Amino acid sequence: MGEATATATNTAHYSFFRGVEQNFDKAAKYTRFEPGILEQIKSCNSVYRMKFPVRIGNEIEVIEAYRVQHSHHKLPCKGGIRYSMDVNQDEVMALAALMTYKCAIVNVPFGGAKGGIKIDPRKYSVFELEKITRRYASELVKKNFIGPGIDVPAPDYGSGAREMSWIADTYASLKPGEIDSLGCVTGKPVTQGGVRGRTEATGLGVYYGIREVCSIAEDMQKVGLTTGLAGKKVIVQGLGNVGYHAAKFFHEGGAIIVGLAEYEGAIYDPNGLDPDKVVAYRKENKSILGYPGATDVPNSADALEMECDILIPAALENVINGGNAARVKAKIIGEAANGPLTPEADEILLAKGCIIVPDMYINAGGVTVSYFEWLKNLSHVRFGRMDKRFSENQNTQILQSVEALTGKKVTDIERRQILHGPDEVDLIYSGLEDTMIDSYHEIRDMMLTLGINDMRTAAFVVSINKVGVAYEELGIFP
Numbered sequence: 381m382g383e384a385t386a387t388a389t390n391t392a393h394y395s396f397f398r399g400v401e402q403n404f405d406k407a408a409k410y411t412r413f414e415p416g417i418l419e420q421i422k423s424c425n426s427v428y429r430m431k432f433p434v435r436i437g438n439e440i441e442v443i444e445a446y447r448v449q450h451s452h453h454k455l456p457c458k459g460g461i462r463y464s465m466d467v468n469q470d471e472v473m474a475l476a477a478l479m480t481y482k483c484a485i486v487n488v489p490f491g492g493a494k495g496g497i498k499i500d501p502r503k504y505s506v507f508e509l510e511k512i513t514r515r516y517a518s519e520l521v522k523k524n525f526i527g528p529g530i531d532v533p534a535p536d537y538g539s540g541a542r543e544m545s546w547i548a549d550t551y552a553s554l555k556p557g558e559i560d561s562l563g564c565v566t567g568k569p570v571t572q573g574g575v576r577g578r579t580e581a582t583g584l585g586v587y588y589g590i591r592e593v594c595s596i597a598e599d600m601q602k603v604g605l606t607t608g609l610a611g612k613k614v615i616v617q618g619l620g621n622v623g624y625h626a627a628k629f630f631h632e633g634g635a636i637i638v639g640l641a642e643y644e645g646a647i648y649d650p651n652g653l654d655p656d657k658v659v660a661y662r663k664e665n666k667s668i669l670g671y672p673g674a675t676d677v678p679n680s681a682d683a684l685e686m687e688c689d690i691l692i693p694a695a696l697e698n699v700i701n702g703g704n705a706a707r708v709k710a711k712i713i714g715e716a717a718n719g720p721l722t723p724e725a726d727e728i729l730l731a732k733g734c735i736i737v738p739d740m741y742i743n744a745g746g747v748t749v750s751y752f753e754w755l756k757n758l759s760h761v762r763f764g765r766m767d768k769r770f771s772e773n774q775n776t777q778i779l780q781s782v783e784a785l786t787g788k789k790v791t792d793i794e795r796r797q798i799l800h801g802p803d804e805v806d807l808i809y810s811g812l813e814d815t816m817i818d819s820y821h822e823i824r825d826m827m828l829t830l831g832i833n834d835m836r837t838a839a840f841v842v843s844i845n846k847v848g849v850a851y852e853e854l855g856i857f858p
């Protein structure tokens with residue numbers, strides 16, 4: 381399953397990269413950097429467009445693909461690889477730029493990058509996809525565009541753990557004996573050096589982030605909502621990896637999933653939908669439409685305009701634009717996808733008083749856990765392996781002393797909770813939760829300092845400040 385699923389209608393002639401630049405310029409005014417530094421931060425440092433032949437059946441197909449490294453202020457560069465017919469240089473550049481700001485927001489010490497292969501993955505057999513992926517990986521190796529200290533790809537729309545495993549194996553075959561080679565790509569299966577929790581990381585990060593946004597009473601009052609997630613009506617667009625996991629965690633966290641949208645249509649039920657049941661239904665019926673008890677919405681994009689408190693676009697870019705933004709009813713929009721709102725939509729929704737939680741923060745859970753995976757690969761040990769038993773032994777000692785001193789015993793459930801030493805997944809989840817909460821407060825504090833209600837601009841300011849300081853400290857190479 382890819383990192384997202386399509387529901388988007390791409391707006392023709394709109395430059396996504398230009399949109400990111402516009403958002404950057406809006407924020408740059410609030411920073412203290414000289415124009416040259418700002419220009420350097422904004423530019424894409426390296427753009428590698430490649431064409432390579434792959435034999436598909438009896439024919440040779442020439443595949444177009446990209447890897448863009450937006451910023452080298454920290455290394456390695458980091459970002460996913462998209463498999464889609466919509467891939468083009470402008471899109472990959474925009475997504476690479478967003479990765480730079482995203483990593484800076486969540487204090488992941490990487491520069492931003494992105495890759496794209498212009499294919500429809502559904503049209504190829506698994507064997508053909510493997511050939512294309514391995515060839516793409518070897519093109520990256522040939523040009524020194526991949527490596528644990530150079531540039532580390534990950535899954536994105538249309539790719540997943542399987543593709544990452546092929547990339548890791550291709551890299552290792554071409555670099556025999558390189559001890560850290562597993563760190564050349566993240567999002568791998570756990571059995572191939574991946575980390576527990578990476579698959580659900582982006583969706584879980586969306587949940588942690590929006591939960592934090594909703595926990596602040598004064599902010600909720602401003603948009604006329606109660607504090608906390610419980611009972612909030614949520615619509616999620618896209619049931620790919622990100623959308624599905626976000627919907628699942630919102631559902632488990634007490635929110636009501638009133639709408640779910642996929643490219644064939646959407647469904648709406650004010651009483652709430654169970655994302656697992658909807659996914660199972662869709663798998664069996666090859667469509668989300670006709671789900672028992674729900675109302676069908678044949679034009680999928682209409683779901684974005686339906687009654688809800690929180691809207692989560694988790695598909696592709698530009699889905700909320702000048703054409704439909706005024707009709708969006710949600711009070712909170714969480715950009716689980718990259719770039720789902722055009723700058724025009726941003727203006728319209730901000731004027732309506734909506735809270736727009738920007739992509740570079742809210743979908744940063746994926747790259748945060750990718751960072752943890754990379755650390756695991758470089759340290760060659762599973763998180764928790766060295767200290768789990770030690771913590772459990774210590775907890776046992778402490779509990780025994782407390783029970784002896786007080787003469788009272790805790791219940792069996794409490795005992796299990798107190799004694800439990802951290803497993804890998806516990807550490808990943810808590811590391812992600814901490815990151816999402818801390819980063820949110822950095823952005824919110826910046827909004828308060830600047831006296832603005834535009835969270836995207838505040839997030840850009842936080843990022844530009846971090847990247848700008850790195851460039852200043854590095855100096856300009858003569």
Ligand code: GLU
Pocket residue numbers: 383458459460461532533534535536537566718743744746747748750
């Ligand atoms: N493709 C994901 C993103 O857009 C993950 C990137 C990564 O883990 O490097 O954030």
